[in-house]
Amino acid sequence: MDSDEFKRYGYRFVDWLAEYMDGVEKYPVHQPVEPGDIKDNLPENAPLKGEPLEDVFQDFQEIILPGITHWQHPFWFAYFPANNSPPSVLAEFLTAGLGAQCMIWKTSPAAEELEEVTLEWLRKMIGLPEGMAGVIQDTASTATLVALVTAREKATSFQTNDKGFTETLIVYTSEEAHSSVAKGAKIAGYGRENIRLIPADDKFAMIPEELDRAIREDKEKGLKPACVCATVGTTSSTGVDPLDRIGPVCQEHDVWLHVDAAFAGTAAILPEKRWIMNGVEYVDSFVFNPHKWMLTNFDCSAYFVKDPDVLQRTFDIHPEYLKTGVDAVVHNYRDWGIQLGRRFRALKLWFVLRYYGVEGLQAMVREHIRLADLLKGWIEKDDRFELMAPVDFSLVCFRFNDGDRSEEELNALNKKLLECINSTGKTLLTQTTLKGKYVIRVSIGQRTTQERHVRELWELIIAETKEIS
Numbered sequence: 048m049d050s051d052e053f054k055r056y057g058y059r060f061v062d063w064l065a066e067y068m069d070g071v072e073k074y075p076v077h078q079p080v081e082p083g084d085i086k087d088n089l090p091e092n093a094p095l096k097g098e099p100l101e102d103v104f105q106d107f108q109e110i111i112l113p114g115i116t117h118w119q120h121p122f123w124f125a126y127f128p129a130n131n132s133p134p135s136v137l138a139e140f141l142t143a144g145l146g147a148q149c150m151i152w153k154t155s156p157a158a159e160e161l162e163e164v165t166l167e168w169l170r171k172m173i174g175l176p177e178g179m180a181g182v183i184q185d186t187a188s189t190a191t192l193v194a195l196v197t198a199r200e201k202a203t204s205f206q207t208n209d210k211g212f213t214e215t216l217i218v219y220t221s222e223e224a225h226s227s228v229a230k231g232a233k234i235a236g237y238g239r240e241n242i243r244l245i246p247a248d249d250k251f252a253m254i255p256e257e258l259d260r261a262i263r264e265d266k267e268k269g270l271k272p273a274c275v276c277a278t279v280g281t282t283s284s285t286g287v288d289p290l291d292r293i294g295p296v297c298q299e300h301d302v303w304l305h306v307d308a309a310f311a312g313t314a315a316i317l318p319e320k321r322w323i324m325n326g327v328e329y330v331d332s333f334v335f336n337p338h339k340w341m342l343t344n345f346d347c348s349a350y351f352v353k354d355p356d357v358l359q360r361t362f363d364i365h366p367e368y369l370k371t372g373v374d375a376v377v378h379n380y381r382d383w384g385i386q387l388g389r390r391f392r393a394l395k396l397w398f399v400l401r402y403y404g405v406e407g408l409q410a411m412v413r414e415h416i417r418l419a420d421l422l423k424g425w426i427e428k429d430d431r432f433e434l435m436a437p438v439d440f441s442l443v444c445f446r447f448n449d450g451d452r453s454e455e456e457l458n459a460l461n462k463k464l465l466e467c468i469n470s471t472g473k474t475l476l477t478q479t480t481l482k483g484k485y486v487i488r489v490s491i492g493q494r495t496t497q498e499r500h501v502r503e504l505w506e507l508i509i510a511e512t513k514e515i516s
């Protein structure tokens with residue numbers, strides 16, 4: 048492709064994307080696609096001869112787009128958001144164009160140093176203690192795996208890296224923790240049976256006394272407690288584990304404390320939400336996702352550690368072909384996690400932080416929380432509905448409950464309600480169970496979501512209850 052063609056399509060794609068962003072509301076949030084529908088329209092083999100970009104672009108619009116779920120839609124209320132923004136998208140374009148592979152300082156000094164600087168900005172923005180050092184991981188799942196491996200090495204004086212497991216190490220997390228903790232514990236070699244699920248209270252927060260009891264029991268059995276994974280903002284209901292009470296337990300038993308704040312960590316940029324960080328001085332590692340609620344397009348997960356030496360000792364490798372003269376004075380991020388090759392992710396984060404500023408991001412987060420409070424208010428005022436969890440951020444958990452029905456009936460009814468709402472294609476909501484009860488989640492966090500969208504959603508929910516009762 049010569050640069051004339053590159054420019055022609057480049058300008059066209061920017062025009063197309065700008066129109067898409069402005070007009071995304073005209074698409075259904077998700078489309079009635081059956082498994083195989085997209086594959087059926089794609090050839091079995093790669094083309095032998097190159098094809099005109101015009102044809103590829105046309106197929107993108109006709110075959111691919113109809114199978115895309117529109118995460119950036121203002122009626123997106125499913126899962127958690129993965130919001131992006133124009134400055135982030137533009138920076139990602141530059142990143143792709145530079146095509147730098149940023150595994151060590153030497154392979155792109157600016158990428159490494161910008162990552163250090165932007166993560167230091169983030170550290171201060173969310174109130175993590177001075178001295179914690181940051182690195183961008185692809186996802187929170189990876190960051191939690193990295194924490195679990197590091198905790199394993201710390202607990203065994205770095206012997207597991209050399210000898211493999213010689214004793215039984217235990218991981219503690221709450222029954223409300225994200226599945227990535229169990230997945231990470233499996234991969235890191237702890238074994239599924241060595242994960243203790245600590246009970247949560249009626250606000251879905253880990254009970255510190257139960258944690259303490261479980262650790263003591265394991266120690267009495269001669270097992271070795273290695274890592275506690277606490278959650279700030281659980282996926283089901285944004286429950287907040289009390290770090291200020293979990294921290295001392297970890298300290299007393301000399302156990303690594305990792306915090307998964309994938310979604311809710313962003314809220315700590317608001318002074319009125321800073322309480323979620325109470326006790327953060329006890330924390331050994333902490334992750335949150337700018338790719339969820341901070342306008343930085345996927346993927347960008349910010350991982351912080353109190354002691355970067357322990358992290359690097361866990362992951363470092365020194366093959367001759369990667370040695371450089373500056374290794375002692377720079378961050379070689381290949382030793383801060385699992386991947387060797389690394390994308391230049393700090394660029395989009397830098398663009399976002401500079402374009403919106405801390406105040407711009409605070410305004411967005413505050414608005415989403417305000418919208419969630421509005422919805423919460425409507426639910427509380429309507430006695431056919433029941434609020435199912437505290438609304439501390441921008442996630443609202445509720446169910447339809449119009450009177451004397453058994454729990455089983457309510458579960459079935461709410462499942463049906465969710466299906467009815469989603470089958471309209473107008474929005475997408477997801478579900479969870481809280482203490483065995485089927486619950487509908489409304490997660491607010493798209494850049495373009497306004498009050499009118501939340502109002503319309505509420506009207507839709509009310510209308511669909513007529514279909515089920």
Ligand SMILES: *Cc1c(COP(=O)(O)O)cnc(C)c1O
Pocket residue numbers: 127185186187188189225227278280281282307308309310336348
């Ligand atoms: C979303 C989420 C994750 C997973 O995030 P990824 O970046 O997709 O791995 C982990 N923990 C919590 C609490 C989450 O909400």
